[in-house]
Amino acid sequence: MTEDFALKVEGLVTNFYTYEGVVLALAGVDLFLRRGDTMGIVGETGCGKSVTARSILRLVEPPGRIEQGSITFFDRDRETNEIAPIEILDLEEAEMMDIRGNKIAIVFQDPATFPNPVFRIGTQIAEVIMLHQDLGRAALEVKIEELEVNLDKTEGDRRNKIEEKIEHYKSQLDTPPEPDDNDKKAAAWKLAIDMLKLVKMPAPEQVISQYPHELSGGMRQRALIAMALSCNPAILICDEATTALDVTVQAQVLNLLNELKSEIGTSIMIITHDLGVVAETCNWVNVMYAGNTVETAATEEIFETPMHPYTMGLLVAVPKLHETKERLDQIRGSVPNLITPPTGCRFHPRCDFVTEICKNDRPRLRELKPGHWVACHNPQGGS
Amino acid sequence: MKLRDFILRRIVLAIPVVFGVVTITWFLAYIVGDPVSMYITERTPDAAIPGIIESHGFNEPLPVQFFLYITNLLQGDWGTSTSTATDAPVLDIIAQRFPATIELALLSMIIAIILGIPLGIISATKKDKPVDHITRIFALAGVSMPIFWFGLMLKYILFFQFKAWGLPYLPSSNRYNIQLYDHVATTGFILIDSLLVGDIRLFFDALRHMAMPAFCLGYLVLAIITRMMRSSMLEVLKEDYITLAKSKGLTQRIVVYRHALRNALIPTVTVIGLAFGGLMTGAVLTETIFNWPGLGRWAVRSILQSDLAGINGFTLLVALIVVTSNLVVDLIYGTLDPRIRFG
Numbered sequence: 001m002t003e004d005f006a007l008k009v010e011g012l013v014t015n016f017y018t019y020e021g022v023v024l025a026l027a028g029v030d031l032f033l034r035r036g037d038t039m040g041i042v043g044e045t046g047c048g049k050s051v052t053a054r055s056i057l058r059l060v061e062p063p064g065r066i067e068q069g070s071i072t073f074f075d076r077d078r079e080t081n082e083i084a085p086i087e088i089l090d091l092e093e094a095e096m097m098d099i100r101g102n103k104i105a106i107v108f109q110d111p112a113t114f115p116n117p118v119f120r121i122g123t124q125i126a127e128v129i130m131l132h133q134d135l136g137r138a139a140l141e142v143k144i145e146e147l148e149v150n151l152d153k154t155e156g157d158r159r160n161k162i163e164e165k166i167e168h169y170k171s172q173l174d175t176p177p178e179p180d181d182n183d184k185k186a187a188a189w190k191l192a193i194d195m196l197k198l199v200k201m202p203a204p205e206q207v208i209s210q211y212p213h214e215l216s217g218g219m220r221q222r223a224l225i226a227m228a229l230s231c232n233p234a235i236l237i238c239d240e241a242t243t244a245l246d247v248t249v250q251a252q253v254l255n256l257l258n259e260l261k262s263e264i265g266t267s268i269m270i271i272t273h274d275l276g277v278v279a280e281t282c283n284w285v286n287v288m289y290a291g292n293t294v295e296t297a298a299t300e301e302i303f304e305t306p307m308h309p310y311t312m313g314l315l316v317a318v319p320k321l322h323e324t325k326e327r328l329d330q331i332r333g334s335v336p337n338l339i340t341p342p343t344g345c346r347f348h349p350r351c352d353f354v355t356e357i358c359k360n361d362r363p364r365l366r367e368l369k370p371g372h373w374v375a376c377h378n379p380q381g382g383s
Numbered sequence: 384m385k386l387r388d389f390i391l392r393r394i395v396l397a398i399p400v401v402f403g404v405v406t407i408t409w410f411l412a413y414i415v416g417d418p419v420s421m422y423i424t425e426r427t428p429d430a431a432i433p434g435i436i437e438s439h440g441f442n443e444p445l446p447v448q449f450f451l452y453i454t455n456l457l458q459g460d461w462g463t464s465t466s467t468a469t470d471a472p473v474l475d476i477i478a479q480r481f482p483a484t485i486e487l488a489l490l491s492m493i494i495a496i497i498l499g500i501p502l503g504i505i506s507a508t509k510k511d512k513p514v515d516h517i518t519r520i521f522a523l524a525g526v527s528m529p530i531f532w533f534g535l536m537l538k539y540i541l542f543f544q545f546k547a548w549g550l551p552y553l554p555s556s557n558r559y560n561i562q563l564y565d566h567v568a569t570t571g572f573i574l575i576d577s578l579l580v581g582d583i584r585l586f587f588d589a590l591r592h593m594a595m596p597a598f599c600l601g602y603l604v605l606a607i608i609t610r611m612m613r614s615s616m617l618e619v620l621k622e623d624y625i626t627l628a629k630s631k632g633l634t635q636r637i638v639v640y641r642h643a644l645r646n647a648l649i650p651t652v653t654v655i656g657l658a659f660g661g662l663m664t665g666a667v668l669t670e671t672i673f674n675w676p677g678l679g680r681w682a683v684r685s686i687l688q689s690d691l692a693g694i695n696g697f698t699l700l701v702a703l704i705v706v707t708s709n710l711v712v713d714l715i716y717g718t719l720d721p722r723i724r725f726g
Contacts, residue, residue: 059626059630061626096632097633098632100629100630102632108626108627108630114624115627116624116642117646118645118646119642119645120721127631213721
């Protein structure tokens, strides 16, 4: 393994134990995210995209449970560049808390319901910062800045005192003392404003002390992204982060994500059912169907030579501007009930290329071409 | 500024409510009992009766009498209560007895809130665990038991039986031990008065006397708060913003007590406000059972003896308290939930 991965998920199985029966939501999801990549996870509603995202952060709520598989997070030390693989499913809850929001952050789907309605935007961003970051230096910087503002206003003897103080604080910058709570808050607040500026929030100084209901959907989504980015996570998961937005705002947010990626070096995982979003922003695609990874390859490869019948169907189903059609193309049948999923390959009842083996044996993900993995018994060599 | 406007508007809006309550009570009270009977005993000569009727204005048409009552009310004269040993102005009686009632009501409210909110939270966070089951049974018992029955049972066990068994028992009547202590009312609240004069023993004696009636009165509210807190907490814990809070890496404690609690308190506060009005009704029963020298007992006697001024005065006071507590609830609401902040 010479490639530089940020995250590797193998054979992930997550079940939900409901009254109707056990929902086999994820039945062996495999995916990998290279460092610095933007990977798209596509699939129909209910195919397990969001459950995968939540499983990675171990945020699956009861009655859901992660049953087996491995999720390896390759933690790169920012200074030494040493990479330490961390098995997420083996971590203690306390260690997991150190990863959530800090190393792996998530932006959720619905900007209307995810921000806490009773707290100011700033409080919600500063909270993450205070939790995960060492604010010693930032707190000192805030203090120095304040003093410098005062310095301009005062004259005479007191000027010297303030200058002395500034010097004193500056000498501490490299080995900052543990700041007290108020200093921490001030520093986190200031960093929160910086985060809002980073996500191009208009008027960040005002927005920071506003409540979520006072903002528009797009602004709230930006605030959520700011929250997720505030600790420079190694991996950012966007769970349908743009689905609830207007197309214009969506484009802005996606551009923003791409810019941010180069700015803070985050690997991004975009979960969506919008192939347009994938084509525009991702360089790697992971296609999921009914709790399985069915195909994964570079974006161009997938769009040009899809090999799995499902991916092909998915691409054909996208309406094209230059074609006139009576009926839009679709994949026949519908998403299976995951309490009683089809045997063998879960796609076989809807597949045009189904053979006997598909009904009994579940295909594994195989690398059929260099850099192109498909889980299918009858891959369609790429048309 | 905006807050002041809000309060002013609410006060103006409360006027029709209070007026409605006074009107309905006044006419109802008139239908139910004959006020003249208060002034007549077996020994009153028949010939004197028309004079009594006339001197109290009972011969006037009803609307005129009602108009006179309202006019007097607006001038600060709530009428004369005839159900006490010596006839006394209603306002004087209220001034004298109100502290005992409100002290009891406040203490039971404090007990209910201090116990109810944490119990509700624990019950919700430990859903379907033994703690939850016990709490739910405890709360169910509270909403199911009538106050008068519960009060009698408390008194029977904690006073009569404990005394009979030679165990330390709780006193069953009065606000403090009249034989041992002197109480000079300054604020009227014994717990505060005793601390003001530095009489710690009176303070604890009063607390001991208050324990049973306060718990009896507060248990229902405690149960209501617990149930409400549990259900709203469970509701809130399913919300998306809780998932977001968890995804930030916050501990379960902070997620529950910072992110969920404030949202879950919003419906609970409404219930607390409504329950405070209910406490005044409960006080009538509790004070009767525990021989508490408060407004409740006076109200019961007023009703039994067709003391119109007493009935109307008590109802008006309760109406004012309910309106005020609703206003306070709305103010607390605003601080909890920025979406309904005024202005």
